[in-house]
Amino acid sequence: MHEALIQYINTHTSTPLTDSDIDIIKNIFTPRRIRKRQYFLQEGDVSKYMGFIVKGAMRQYSVDDKGNEHIVRLYIENWWAGDRESFAMLTPSKYNIDAWEDTDILTITKASVVEFNTIPALNELARNLDEMHSIAFQKRINAAISMSVEQRYAELANAYPEFIQRFPQHIIASYLGVTKETLSRVRTKR
Template sequence: MHQELFNYILKYSNQKLSNEQKTLIEEIWYPKKLKKKQFLLQEGEICRFASFINKGAIRQYIVDDSGKENIVQLAIENWWITDRESLFNQIPSKYYIDAWEQTEVLLLKYKNLEKFQTIPAVKEMFWKMNQNNHIASQNRLIDSVNHSAKENYTKLLKTNPDFIQRFPQHIIASYLGITKETLSRVRHQLVK
């Protein structure tokens, strides 16, 4: 179950993992299975782990004052999902994180984060992940402000086509910050 995590680390690092390092990772990362719609984290809870998705699909969202869900992140196999602010500051979360499909994750408890980061390949991986995450967040914000719904949907089709197959239209619309009616019109235009 840990092989996908090993592969991910090596993908973002020029360094190898020793057998001892792999054993440490296996000891501190534990598997968890989630049923569809089962929560990994709920608003108000303190996030106590980082999550790596081995199999399945997860969404992270907030619920506004009117009760509407607003998707902030979608994640599938070989993606990470957590509430960084809650995890690193050990404060109550603003988010809900739940499984959209039956999902298998590996969890790293907050107390084991330092042990994990002592591994040189992991340090390098985290550095690259943080850079990529920051750039992606900036680009998503710029896209939401400067581009049309059609442009943003087309970009999503190119960059994350699996999202379109695995999440329903109303989830995709929320992720893009548009109504499902607008998304329906955009999809109809693209078919023509």
């Protein structure tokens, strides 16, 4: 499983990994299998891990007082999963993260981040990921406050067609902040 992460790092950084770096990566990232519907993180728990998805799909969501799920993030292969706020601040999470498909993931603990930071390529990767995360977050907020449902769905379908293929309509609807009936009408028009 580590080969997928090493390839990802080499693709997303200009700093080459040394053999020593690869040994450290193999020591600090622990392979884990999460079965479909199994939790990676539950609301109220402190996030002890961040994870790199090698195979599978996950979702991050909150549940309101009426029991409705509100999807905030979807994850697939080569994506990083976790509650950044809870992991960084060691505070209870407001979210659940579970596997939508059987998922193979490489996890890293907060304590291992110290070793992570000793590798120049991983420092570069962290900066690049923070930048990409910030841009994606900005786009998502803008879409939520200024785009129609049709526009949000079209943008999602163009940017992440694999989400449309791998997650059911009710998950996509929740991610877009609409009912599944509204999403069904939008999809029918397309």
